[in-house]
Amino acid sequence: MKDTRKKQKILLVDGDGERRQQAAGVLHGAFCVTSALDGEMAVDILRTRQDFAAILLQCRLFEFSGFDVMHFLHTNRLLKSIPVVAMGAAEDELKALSLGAAAFFEESREPDILSCQVQNLVNLFWRDRDLDPLTGVLQWDPFLKKARDTLAEMEQDKRPRSLSIIFLNMDRFKVFNDLFGRAAGDQLLRNLAAKLTAMRGAIHVGRVGGDRFVLLCRTEEMELSRFNRLGADLMRRLHLKYALHLCCGIYEIDDPTLPVVELCDRAQIAQETVSGRSDKSVALYDEELRRSLLWEQEVASRMYEALEQGQFQVYLQPIFSLSSNAPVSAEALVRWDHPKRGLILPNQFISIFEKNGFINRLDQYVWERVFQYLAELKAAGYPDVTISANMSRLDIYSADICGLLTGLAKKYDVNPAVFRIEVTESVYMEDPGQMLDLTRQLNAAGFAVLIDDFGNGYSSLNMLMNMTVSSLKLDMGFIRSVGSDERTNCVVSSIVRMAKWLEMSVVAEGAETQTHVDYLRSIGCDRVQGYYFSRPVPKDDFFSLLKRYRSVSAPERPRIFDKTADTRAVWDAVKAYDRMMRGRMDAAAMFEQFGDAAEILSVNDGYYRLMESSPELLFRSGQLITDWLEERDRPAFLSAMDAASETGERQELVIRRYMDSYRIKSLMVSVCYMGRKDSRKLFLALFRDISLLKLPAEFGCVEPSAAPGEEAGPPRLPQVLGCPTCPKLLIVEDNRVNQLVLEKMLSPQYSILEASNGKAGLNALRSGEDIGVVLLDIIMPIMDGYEFLQKKAQDPALRDIPVLVLSQADNLDSEEKALRLGARGFVRKPYDPEDLRRTLDALANGT
Structure with a gap:
């Protein structure tokens, strides 16, 4: 009985009684066979049942032929997906295949051979139909069916195994697609499906849709730590720098008689508790979640009554x-x-x-x-x-x-x-x-x-x-x-x-x-x-x-958005930007100029892609466009802004931007002046990568700087501030406000040199100045503080210069890493000025 229930059903349609009985006897070992004597009987059966895995159909039948049956199948959405294996004489093959038959066998074929071929064809056909075409794992409905069969076996097992459902998806998969393209997104899904299929304990893997997957696993073989590493593993395989966060919910099945959909829902409830949380990837469905589910049911049962009674x-x-x-x-x-x-x-x-x-x-x-x-x-x-x-x-x-x-x-x-x-x-x-x-x-x-x-x-x-x-x-x-x-x-x-x-x-x-x-x-x-x-x-x-507050309150006059306000020039430029965005230059930044610096106010998604950045990285690593430019290109960029504001015309030039301390991209930049308010100027810049092109000199090109590790002449001497006869202090800090605060606080006791990133800091140390101590930030553009410490430790001439790290990082890992790389001390922001002075003095004096 158990084997019979699990067999696939097949409809055998043949008007020859002896041949039909012989074929049914052979096929019965692999299928549950339903027989029909002619085409009309076959159609009557198919009108009430659509659960056949295949139809084995003689082409030539009395009056209502096998060809007529195939015509009927095409009129029914459910039936036309059932594969038809046609049988007949050689002259029937072309017509049968043209009517949609999946295969054609001559009727003289031996029954045993016919049975094996039909079985192979059905298995191949339904296996492919069950699989998701993009990832190769089970589609949702086939997953539910196979999981149900596995759980039914588990119920009858004398030594039942512990099984779990895992529901998994990716945070912000749409953002990944926007940043890297749909092709990269599809490859990510294929790679994820392959990883899940290869995991220990996985019995069935299915794709629910989009970036959502579900697994039926053997609980004792699950390795939860694998899920915590999965995002990083996938990014390494794609050679991409992106913080991919996968969210997994796990439900350990305690009642295998429940519908599989309900089991998956419980795993999904657990998954939703870690969605959007970068600190956690895996959650278990437990008693707390069960209470949450009960509360949800209570809320749903009382919400209409509450609204009618004015409880809200x-x-x-x-x-x-x-x-x-x-x-x-x-x-x-x-x-x-x-x-x-x-x-x-x-x-x-x-x-x-x-x-x-x-x-x-x-x-x-x-x-x-x-x-x-x-x-x-x-x-x-x-x-x-x-x-x-x-x-x-x-x-x-x-x-x-x-x-x-x-x-x-x-x-x-x-x-x-x-x-x-x-x-x-x-x-x-x-x-x-x-x-x-x-x-x-x-x-x-x-x-x-x-x-x-x-x-x-x-x-x-x-x-x-x-x-x-x-x-x-x-x-x-x-x-x-x-x-x-x-x-x-x-x-x-x-x-x-x-x-x-x-x-x-x-x-x-x-x-x-x-x-x-x-x-x-x-x-x-x-x-x-x-x-x-x-x-x-x-x-x-x-x-x-x-x-x-009536005597002092002066409520603002409510206003609706008005594009006829004083910033008409700004909005004209915005409209121009929108037109240009439909063209070839799709990376854009809006920025504000103050003095010799240009600070980003907002960027579009194309900017993140071109600059290999993200909203988090942009704000964490610094918003000054000028900080990331190759030093000799900064004057040209500032001149282009001046020309754009004076003439009102778009300025084009080529600049080189550091992607990190080793890589530089050559960019064609269009700078548009958008308007002025008080002493501030607003600009829009559009960027295009031209690293592989060679452009003429009129675009402002100069020979590239020496490659990392090569000498490009002696480093230029940095400007010295503060007390000229005092010990020399190098401040490596990208935030200009912080530089000015430290300069004002420490200039009475130190002769101060400044650098806006780690690379400039190393150049300052190699400039010949007798620097006694370094005050170092960690998060900076081009080269961060960690890389600065690593490079300094590798240079015997610089290794013994003491470094005090001054950082806003509030975790012990940052401090331990800095000290491991050679820092002599670590001070967190906000800091006490007197404590900072005492620590610096001790390092400068070698105590």
Whole structure:
């Protein structure tokens, strides 16, 4: 009985009774055979059953022939996928094959040979049909079937094995495709499938779709550590530098009778807990996740009742102006006032509502409450106080959202401009076209749109240019570190400046300390939201807050995005950029000039690809374009900016950019002047790789510098600052602000030399200056601090010069690595000035 159930089914259609019985007897050893005497009987059987693995069909039958049966199969979507093995005389072969037969055998063939050939053909056909054409692993439905069969065997086994389901996918696979191309993405999927198939303990491997895979494994043979290394292994095989993060969820099967889909769902639930977390790759489905699943079921069962009974409360978190220290706006945030559990925060139910679709109903409920509040504000004498409400990714696909909001504005007699819509960066990235269309409709109807959590995703220059938004809300992850982390300060100040250029306001979310507020005020970010000022409060408390500040509060006049503002020249250049982006130069950066430096404000995806970078690397390694240029090309680049701003014409030149301390790319650059505001100039640069071309001298080309390790004449002497008779200190630091602070603090005790990266620092050490001590940053362009230490240790003439590392790195690994490479000390930023002086003095004096 067990073997019979597992056999594949085959339909044998033959009008010759003796031949039919003989063939059925031979085929019965490999198949479950259903026989039909003629074509009409075969069609009747096929109308009720479509589960045959193959049809063995005589071409010449009484009246309704085998050819007629094949014609019938083509009229049915399910039946035409069943392979047909036709049998007949030699003159029937061409017609049978033209009608779609998978194979043709002459009817005189021996039954035993026929049985083997049919079996091989069926196995080959269905094996290929089961496999994913790109990766070669099982497709989703065949995986479910094979996993079910394996689990059924496990149930009947006297010594049952422990099996597990693993659900796996890649974080930001779309970003990988954007950066490296679809061909690289397809190869990555093939390589991943091969790795999974070769893993110990793997029984079946399937592709769910996209970058999602599922495995059935023997639990005792699984090597969880392999999954932690898998991303790095795949990148090494592709010879790419990219931080690929794979997320794996594992469910150890304790009830093999459950549907396989449900088992996979549990593994996927575990996988979702590590999605987006770079610190963890593997999660197990455990009791905590089970409780989470039960909570999800409870939420889903009570959500409609809660909405009808008004259990969802709309709180308001004030947004303060730093210039007046008074509230000027608010964000609407929902809370669930549960009759038994009390006040439930949104992080416990919003994701569930997004998953089951209820978020549309809840959002519309919140929007109507906000319009009610705005009508009350207007009646109380606050007609210009704005309130923003969130729009989820599902809302943008709902029918006529713009019409719904317009109807609410009319119903409550509220100016549309005081109701603001917040959408997250990720919503735009998921479907840019849909989001752009909706934004235009909302703007035309008078509603302002804000980008929430800006900087949390992979923002591109295209988004800022295309989306007509009035304000950016900085991700609170940035704000937690402002004032104390230099890189974060750099990112935030750049975003604020960029927004001002484009006539957008900026709201900083998550301000909780005086340090946060002081820094945001210092860079000109006037709108702040966070616990430092107020937690989210009920409507009546917000109204009381407005009354308390009424004498000093001057709410801003709400404005919709306006391209006729003072920056018309900027937007003209943006439009020109958009036209040029459709051409051959697809790498672009928008940057601001100050003195002899040019700082990047925003770049597009093409820039990341050309410069072999990413948003994280760009901000971590430095945003000064000039820092990465070959030294002799910097004056030409600055001259091109001056010429572009003076003439208004596009300037073209060739520059060489360091990719790392060993590689240089030759780039054709077009520099466009976009406009001026106060003393600042804004430029757009378009880049093209011409490393393999030889261009004439009029493009500004000069002979390349000496190759790494070769001498190019004696190094130029660096400029010496501070006390000329004091011990010499070399400061290797790429951040100009940090250089100036250190110079001012240490110049009374030291004669100071400066270098903006590790390569320049080594040149300074080899310049003949009697340098007594080095103060070294770690993260720098061209050559970082670690490589500087390594190169210095390899040079006997430099090996004994003491180095003190001054870095913002907050982990022990960074300190241990620096000390292992020869650093004499490690000081973390922010630092105590006196401690730094004492440590430097001790190193300089050899104590």
